[in-house]
Amino acid sequence: LVGLTPWDVYNPELATKIAKTDQRVFDEDVSLTYEQWLEYPDGRKAIFELRKVPFYSRSGRRLGLMGFGRDITERKRYEEAQEKASRDKTSFISTISHELRTPLNGIVGLSRMLLESELTEDQRNYLRTIHISAITLGNIFNDIIDLDKSDRRRLELLPKPLDLPEFITEIGNISALMAEQKGLRFDLEQLTQLPKMIEVDGTRLRQVLWNLMGNATKFTKQGGVILSVSCEVEADQAHIQFEVEDSGIGIPAGELDNIFAMYYQVQQGDDNLHAVGTGIGLAVSRQLVQLMNGDITVSSEEGEGSTFTVNITVPILACNTVSAEEDEELPSVPQLGLNIFMVEDIELNVTVAKSLLESLGHHVT
Numbered sequence: 001l002v003g004l005t006p007w008d009v010y011n012p013e014l015a016t017k018i019a020k021t022d023q024r025v026f027d028e029d030v031s032l033t034y035e036q037w038l039e040y041p042d043g044r045k046a047i048f049e050l051r052k053v054p055f056y057s058r059s060g061r062r063l064g065l066m067g068f069g070r071d072i073t074e075r076k077r078y079e080e081a082q083e084k085a086s087r088d089k090t091s092f093i094s095t096i097s098h099e100l101r102t103p104l105n106g107i108v109g110l111s112r113m114l115l116e117s118e119l120t121e122d123q124r125n126y127l128r129t130i131h132i133s134a135i136t137l138g139n140i141f142n143d144i145i146d147l148d149k150s151d152r153r154r155l156e157l158l159p160k161p162l163d164l165p166e167f168i169t170e171i172g173n174i175s176a177l178m179a180e181q182k183g184l185r186f187d188l189e190q191l192t193q194l195p196k197m198i199e200v201d202g203t204r205l206r207q208v209l210w211n212l213m214g215n216a217t218k219f220t221k222q223g224g225v226i227l228s229v230s231c232e233v234e235a236d237q238a239h240i241q242f243e244v245e246d247s248g249i250g251i252p253a254g255e256l257d258n259i260f261a262m263y264y265q266v267q268q269g270d271d272n273l274h275a276v277g278t279g280i281g282l283a284v285s286r287q288l289v290q291l292m293n294g295d296i297t298v299s300s301e302e303g304e305g306s307t308f309t310v311n312i313t314v315p316i317l318a319c320n321t322v323s324a325e326e327d328e329e330l331p332s333v334p335q336l337g338l339n340i341f342m343v344e345d346i347e348l349n350v351t352v353a354k355s356l357l358e359s360l361g362h363h364v365t
Contacts, residue, residue: 223247
Protein backbone atom coordinates (compact mmCIF):
# COMPACT_ATOMS: atom_id res chain seq x y z
CA LEU A 1 0.00 0.00 0.00
CA VAL A 2 3.04 2.30 0.35
CA GLY A 3 2.94 4.97 -2.31
CA LEU A 4 -0.67 4.30 -3.31
CA THR A 5 -3.49 6.85 -3.19
CA PRO A 6 -7.07 6.12 -2.06
CA TRP A 7 -8.10 5.98 -5.74
CA ASP A 8 -5.61 3.17 -6.28
CA VAL A 9 -7.22 1.07 -3.52
CA TYR A 10 -10.94 1.95 -3.32
CA ASN A 11 -13.76 2.76 -5.71
CA PRO A 12 -14.05 6.45 -6.74
CA GLU A 13 -16.92 7.30 -4.34
CA LEU A 14 -15.20 5.80 -1.30
CA ALA A 15 -11.81 7.19 -2.30
CA THR A 16 -13.29 10.71 -2.50
CA LYS A 17 -14.78 10.39 1.00
CA ILE A 18 -11.50 9.11 2.44
CA ALA A 19 -9.59 11.99 0.84
CA LYS A 20 -12.11 14.54 2.20
CA THR A 21 -11.86 13.20 5.74
CA ASP A 22 -8.06 13.20 5.49
CA GLN A 23 -8.14 16.81 4.34
CA ARG A 24 -10.45 17.80 7.18
CA VAL A 25 -8.01 16.37 9.73
CA PHE A 26 -5.20 18.39 8.09
CA ASP A 27 -7.18 21.65 7.72
CA GLU A 28 -8.84 21.70 11.15
CA ASP A 29 -6.12 19.85 13.06
CA VAL A 30 -8.75 17.67 14.76
CA SER A 31 -9.36 13.99 15.37
CA LEU A 32 -12.17 12.38 13.41
CA THR A 33 -14.25 9.24 14.02
CA TYR A 34 -16.82 7.90 11.58
CA GLU A 35 -18.35 4.66 10.31
CA GLN A 36 -17.75 3.31 6.83
CA TRP A 37 -18.69 0.20 4.85
CA LEU A 38 -15.58 -1.49 3.38
CA GLU A 39 -15.12 -4.54 1.20
CA TYR A 40 -12.68 -7.36 1.95
CA PRO A 41 -10.59 -8.83 -0.91
CA ASP A 42 -12.84 -11.91 -0.91
CA GLY A 43 -15.91 -9.76 -1.56
CA ARG A 44 -17.31 -9.71 1.99
CA LYS A 45 -18.63 -6.34 3.12
CA ALA A 46 -18.23 -5.07 6.67
CA ILE A 47 -18.79 -1.82 8.51
CA PHE A 48 -15.77 -0.30 10.22
CA GLU A 49 -15.41 2.38 12.86
CA LEU A 50 -12.53 4.51 11.54
CA ARG A 51 -10.44 6.89 13.58
CA LYS A 52 -8.07 9.50 12.14
CA VAL A 53 -5.81 11.69 14.29
CA PRO A 54 -3.05 14.21 13.50
CA PHE A 55 0.45 12.71 13.84
CA TYR A 56 3.24 14.88 15.29
CA SER A 57 6.98 14.57 15.83
CA ARG A 58 8.51 14.96 19.27
CA SER A 59 9.27 18.58 18.44
CA GLY A 60 5.60 19.24 17.73
CA ARG A 61 5.85 19.35 13.94
CA ARG A 62 2.91 17.69 12.22
CA LEU A 63 4.10 14.79 10.12
CA GLY A 64 0.76 13.64 8.79
CA LEU A 65 -2.14 11.64 10.15
CA MET A 66 -2.54 8.23 11.70
CA GLY A 67 -5.61 6.16 10.94
CA PHE A 68 -6.93 2.92 12.34
CA GLY A 69 -10.23 1.08 12.43
CA ARG A 70 -12.11 -1.89 13.78
CA ASP A 71 -14.76 -4.15 12.33
CA ILE A 72 -18.06 -3.40 14.13
CA THR A 73 -20.33 -5.43 11.84
CA GLU A 74 -21.41 -7.85 14.56
CA ARG A 75 -22.07 -5.00 16.98
CA LYS A 76 -24.24 -3.27 14.39
CA ARG A 77 -26.17 -6.45 13.74
CA TYR A 78 -26.75 -6.85 17.46
CA GLU A 79 -27.93 -3.23 17.78
CA GLU A 80 -30.29 -3.65 14.84
CA ALA A 81 -31.66 -6.86 16.36
CA GLN A 82 -32.22 -5.03 19.66
CA GLU A 83 -33.99 -2.17 17.90
CA LYS A 84 -36.21 -4.61 16.01
CA ALA A 85 -37.02 -6.46 19.24
CA SER A 86 -37.92 -3.13 20.87
CA ARG A 87 -40.19 -2.20 17.94
CA ASP A 88 -41.82 -5.63 18.04
CA LYS A 89 -42.37 -5.33 21.79
CA THR A 90 -43.91 -1.89 21.40
CA SER A 91 -46.20 -3.15 18.64
CA PHE A 92 -47.23 -6.13 20.76
CA ILE A 93 -47.97 -4.00 23.82
CA SER A 94 -49.95 -1.54 21.69
CA THR A 95 -52.05 -4.38 20.29
CA ILE A 96 -52.60 -6.17 23.58
CA SER A 97 -53.45 -2.83 25.21
CA HIS A 98 -56.57 -2.54 23.08
CA GLU A 99 -57.45 -6.22 23.46
CA LEU A 100 -57.18 -6.14 27.27
CA ARG A 101 -58.69 -2.76 28.01
CA THR A 102 -61.99 -3.54 26.30
CA PRO A 103 -62.95 -6.55 28.46
CA LEU A 104 -61.47 -4.95 31.58
CA ASN A 105 -63.52 -1.79 31.10
CA GLY A 106 -66.59 -3.96 30.59
CA ILE A 107 -65.97 -5.88 33.81
CA VAL A 108 -65.40 -2.67 35.79
CA GLY A 109 -68.45 -0.93 34.32
CA LEU A 110 -70.90 -3.80 34.68
CA SER A 111 -69.74 -4.77 38.17
CA ARG A 112 -70.07 -1.14 39.29
CA MET A 113 -73.66 -1.00 38.04
CA LEU A 114 -74.50 -4.34 39.64
CA LEU A 115 -73.11 -3.13 42.98
CA GLU A 116 -75.80 -0.43 42.94
CA SER A 117 -78.58 -3.01 42.54
CA GLU A 118 -80.32 -5.16 45.14
CA LEU A 119 -78.06 -8.07 46.08
CA THR A 120 -77.61 -10.61 48.82
CA GLU A 121 -74.62 -10.10 51.08
CA ASP A 122 -72.73 -12.96 49.43
CA GLN A 123 -73.47 -11.62 45.96
CA ARG A 124 -72.26 -8.15 46.97
CA ASN A 125 -69.03 -9.59 48.37
CA TYR A 126 -68.41 -11.57 45.20
CA LEU A 127 -69.06 -8.51 43.05
CA ARG A 128 -66.73 -6.37 45.15
CA THR A 129 -64.01 -8.94 44.57
CA ILE A 130 -64.66 -8.95 40.81
CA HIS A 131 -64.75 -5.13 40.68
CA ILE A 132 -61.55 -4.61 42.68
CA SER A 133 -59.74 -7.42 40.87
CA ALA A 134 -60.52 -5.84 37.49
CA ILE A 135 -59.33 -2.42 38.69
CA THR A 136 -56.16 -3.96 40.13
CA LEU A 137 -55.45 -5.81 36.88
CA GLY A 138 -55.97 -2.57 34.98
CA ASN A 139 -53.49 -0.79 37.26
CA ILE A 140 -50.89 -3.51 36.73
CA PHE A 141 -51.37 -3.26 33.00
CA ASN A 142 -51.01 0.55 33.13
CA ASP A 143 -47.70 0.06 34.96
CA ILE A 144 -46.49 -2.30 32.23
CA ILE A 145 -47.47 0.19 29.52
CA ASP A 146 -45.65 3.00 31.33
CA LEU A 147 -42.62 0.79 31.91
CA ASP A 148 -42.37 0.28 28.14
CA LYS A 149 -42.77 4.03 27.52
CA SER A 150 -40.11 4.77 30.12
CA ASP A 151 -37.69 2.37 28.43
CA ARG A 152 -38.24 4.28 25.17
CA ARG A 153 -38.06 7.69 26.89
CA ARG A 154 -41.65 8.39 25.83
CA LEU A 155 -43.34 8.62 29.20
CA GLU A 156 -45.06 11.99 29.37
CA LEU A 157 -47.80 13.82 31.25
CA LEU A 158 -51.02 15.37 29.95
CA PRO A 159 -52.08 17.97 32.55
CA LYS A 160 -55.76 18.91 32.48
CA PRO A 161 -58.20 20.65 34.84
CA LEU A 162 -59.14 18.34 37.72
CA ASP A 163 -61.79 18.67 40.41
CA LEU A 164 -59.59 17.79 43.40
CA PRO A 165 -62.29 17.09 46.06
CA GLU A 166 -64.18 14.89 43.59
CA PHE A 167 -60.94 13.11 42.69
CA ILE A 168 -60.15 12.44 46.36
CA THR A 169 -63.66 11.09 46.93
CA GLU A 170 -63.27 8.70 43.98
CA ILE A 171 -59.92 7.41 45.29
CA GLY A 172 -61.47 7.03 48.75
CA ASN A 173 -64.45 5.05 47.44
CA ILE A 174 -62.25 2.55 45.60
CA SER A 175 -59.86 2.31 48.55
CA ALA A 176 -62.76 1.62 50.91
CA LEU A 177 -63.88 -1.26 48.69
CA MET A 178 -60.35 -2.68 48.63
CA ALA A 179 -60.05 -2.47 52.41
CA GLU A 180 -63.54 -3.86 53.02
CA GLN A 181 -62.74 -6.85 50.84
CA LYS A 182 -59.95 -7.80 53.29
CA GLY A 183 -61.84 -6.86 56.43
CA LEU A 184 -59.65 -3.81 57.06
CA ARG A 185 -60.57 -0.36 58.31
CA PHE A 186 -60.14 2.54 55.88
CA ASP A 187 -60.04 6.22 56.82
CA LEU A 188 -59.88 9.21 54.49
CA GLU A 189 -58.57 12.32 56.25
CA GLN A 190 -58.67 15.79 54.72
CA LEU A 191 -56.29 17.69 56.98
CA THR A 192 -56.64 21.14 55.38
CA GLN A 193 -58.86 23.06 53.01
CA LEU A 194 -58.36 21.92 49.40
CA PRO A 195 -58.62 24.01 46.21
CA LYS A 196 -61.54 23.11 43.96
CA MET A 197 -59.78 22.96 40.59
CA ILE A 198 -56.12 22.18 39.87
CA GLU A 199 -54.17 21.38 36.70
CA VAL A 200 -52.56 17.95 36.78
CA ASP A 201 -52.50 14.68 34.88
CA GLY A 202 -55.31 13.07 36.85
CA THR A 203 -54.86 9.69 35.19
CA ARG A 204 -51.21 9.48 36.28
CA LEU A 205 -51.88 10.80 39.77
CA ARG A 206 -54.71 8.28 40.16
CA GLN A 207 -52.32 5.53 39.02
CA VAL A 208 -49.77 6.53 41.67
CA LEU A 209 -52.31 6.63 44.49
CA TRP A 210 -53.94 3.37 43.45
CA ASN A 211 -50.52 1.72 43.46
CA LEU A 212 -49.86 2.97 46.99
CA MET A 213 -53.32 2.07 48.25
CA GLY A 214 -53.13 -1.33 46.58
CA ASN A 215 -49.81 -2.09 48.24
CA ALA A 216 -50.99 -0.83 51.62
CA THR A 217 -54.04 -3.09 51.47
CA LYS A 218 -52.11 -6.04 50.09
CA PHE A 219 -49.45 -6.00 52.81
CA THR A 220 -51.81 -5.40 55.74
CA LYS A 221 -53.41 -8.41 57.41
CA GLN A 222 -55.17 -6.60 60.25
CA GLY A 223 -55.80 -3.04 61.33
CA GLY A 224 -56.33 -0.53 58.60
CA VAL A 225 -55.15 1.96 56.01
CA ILE A 226 -55.30 5.76 56.19
CA LEU A 227 -55.19 8.12 53.22
CA SER A 228 -54.60 11.70 54.32
CA VAL A 229 -54.51 14.80 52.12
CA SER A 230 -53.24 18.26 52.97
CA CYS A 231 -52.46 21.39 50.98
CA GLU A 232 -50.58 24.65 51.34
CA VAL A 233 -51.50 27.42 48.91
CA GLU A 234 -48.88 29.89 47.74
CA ALA A 235 -50.06 32.46 45.17
CA ASP A 236 -51.58 30.37 42.36
CA GLN A 237 -49.74 27.18 43.30
CA ALA A 238 -50.96 24.33 45.50
CA HIS A 239 -48.40 22.24 47.40
CA ILE A 240 -50.33 19.01 47.92
CA GLN A 241 -49.27 16.14 50.14
CA PHE A 242 -50.77 12.65 50.06
CA GLU A 243 -49.91 10.17 52.81
CA VAL A 244 -50.80 6.48 52.70
CA GLU A 245 -50.30 4.88 56.11
CA ASP A 246 -50.88 1.21 56.90
CA SER A 247 -50.54 -1.10 59.89
CA GLY A 248 -49.06 -3.88 57.78
CA ILE A 249 -45.91 -5.97 57.82
CA GLY A 250 -43.57 -3.03 57.25
CA ILE A 251 -40.27 -2.93 55.40
CA PRO A 252 -36.92 -3.99 56.92
CA ALA A 253 -34.53 -1.05 57.37
CA GLY A 254 -31.99 -2.63 55.06
CA GLU A 255 -34.52 -2.79 52.22
CA LEU A 256 -35.76 0.82 52.29
CA ASP A 257 -33.08 2.13 49.91
CA ASN A 258 -34.10 -0.40 47.26
CA ILE A 259 -37.88 -0.24 47.56
CA PHE A 260 -38.32 2.03 44.51
CA ALA A 261 -35.95 0.04 42.28
CA MET A 262 -37.41 -1.60 39.19
CA TYR A 263 -38.49 -5.25 39.69
CA TYR A 264 -37.36 -5.14 43.33
CA GLN A 265 -39.27 -7.20 45.87
CA VAL A 266 -38.52 -7.42 49.58
CA GLN A 267 -37.28 -10.96 50.18
CA GLN A 268 -37.53 -11.21 53.95
CA GLY A 269 -40.50 -12.40 55.95
CA ASP A 270 -42.03 -15.77 56.74
CA ASP A 271 -45.59 -14.90 55.68
CA ASN A 272 -44.91 -14.90 51.91
CA LEU A 273 -46.51 -11.46 51.58
CA HIS A 274 -43.20 -9.90 50.55
CA ALA A 275 -42.96 -12.03 47.44
CA VAL A 276 -46.24 -11.02 45.78
CA GLY A 277 -46.61 -8.37 43.08
CA THR A 278 -44.78 -7.44 39.89
CA GLY A 279 -42.06 -5.29 41.44
CA ILE A 280 -42.73 -2.40 39.04
CA GLY A 281 -45.57 -0.43 40.67
CA LEU A 282 -43.45 1.66 43.03
CA ALA A 283 -40.73 2.21 40.41
CA VAL A 284 -43.26 3.48 37.87
CA SER A 285 -44.98 5.58 40.55
CA ARG A 286 -41.70 7.28 41.43
CA GLN A 287 -41.03 8.05 37.75
CA LEU A 288 -44.51 9.54 37.38
CA VAL A 289 -44.18 11.68 40.52
CA GLN A 290 -40.76 12.90 39.39
CA LEU A 291 -42.27 13.87 36.03
CA MET A 292 -44.69 16.01 38.05
CA ASN A 293 -41.63 17.67 39.66
CA GLY A 294 -42.62 16.06 42.95
CA ASP A 295 -41.16 13.46 45.25
CA ILE A 296 -42.23 10.22 46.89
CA THR A 297 -40.71 8.94 50.13
CA VAL A 298 -41.26 6.10 52.57
CA SER A 299 -40.83 5.57 56.29
CA SER A 300 -41.38 2.14 57.76
CA GLU A 301 -40.75 -0.12 60.72
CA GLU A 302 -40.81 -3.87 60.24
CA GLY A 303 -43.86 -5.38 61.87
CA GLU A 304 -45.45 -1.96 62.54
CA GLY A 305 -46.42 -0.64 59.11
CA SER A 306 -45.34 1.84 56.46
CA THR A 307 -46.11 5.40 55.39
CA PHE A 308 -45.64 6.54 51.80
CA THR A 309 -45.68 10.29 51.19
CA VAL A 310 -46.23 12.01 47.83
CA ASN A 311 -45.59 15.74 47.43
CA ILE A 312 -46.51 17.63 44.26
CA THR A 313 -46.93 21.29 43.34
CA VAL A 314 -49.61 22.12 40.79
CA PRO A 315 -51.32 25.25 39.42
CA ILE A 316 -54.65 26.30 40.95
CA LEU A 317 -57.35 27.07 38.39
CA ALA A 318 -60.47 29.19 38.55
CA CYS A 319 -63.51 27.06 39.36
CA ASN A 320 -65.09 27.75 35.98
CA THR A 321 -61.98 26.63 34.06
CA VAL A 322 -62.70 23.74 31.70
CA SER A 323 -60.58 21.71 29.34
CA ALA A 324 -60.75 22.18 25.58
CA GLU A 325 -62.85 19.05 25.27
CA GLU A 326 -65.39 20.48 27.74
CA ASP A 327 -65.46 23.88 26.06
CA GLU A 328 -69.04 23.73 24.85
CA GLU A 329 -71.89 24.94 27.02
CA LEU A 330 -73.46 22.13 29.05
CA PRO A 331 -77.08 22.18 30.21
CA SER A 332 -77.47 23.12 33.87
CA VAL A 333 -80.50 20.81 34.25
CA PRO A 334 -80.07 17.05 33.64
CA GLN A 335 -81.74 15.93 30.44
CA LEU A 336 -84.10 12.95 30.88
CA GLY A 337 -85.74 10.62 28.38
CA LEU A 338 -83.36 11.30 25.50
CA ASN A 339 -83.41 9.13 22.37
CA ILE A 340 -79.79 8.12 21.79
CA PHE A 341 -78.49 6.43 18.64
CA MET A 342 -75.37 4.45 19.52
CA VAL A 343 -72.71 3.37 17.01
CA GLU A 344 -70.10 0.99 18.44
CA ASP A 345 -68.50 -2.11 16.93
CA ILE A 346 -67.60 -3.81 20.22
CA GLU A 347 -70.57 -5.62 21.74
CA LEU A 348 -69.28 -5.37 25.31
CA ASN A 349 -68.98 -1.59 25.07
CA VAL A 350 -72.55 -1.46 23.74
CA THR A 351 -73.79 -3.51 26.69
CA VAL A 352 -72.07 -1.31 29.29
CA ALA A 353 -72.98 2.03 27.72
CA LYS A 354 -76.57 1.00 26.97
CA SER A 355 -77.14 -0.28 30.51
CA LEU A 356 -75.72 2.90 32.01
CA LEU A 357 -77.74 5.23 29.78
CA GLU A 358 -80.97 3.29 30.27
CA SER A 359 -80.45 3.39 34.04
CA LEU A 360 -80.41 7.19 33.68
CA GLY A 361 -83.79 7.14 31.93
CA HIS A 362 -82.73 7.37 28.29
CA HIS A 363 -83.80 5.25 25.31
CA VAL A 364 -80.91 3.72 23.34
CA THR A 365 -81.05 2.22 19.83
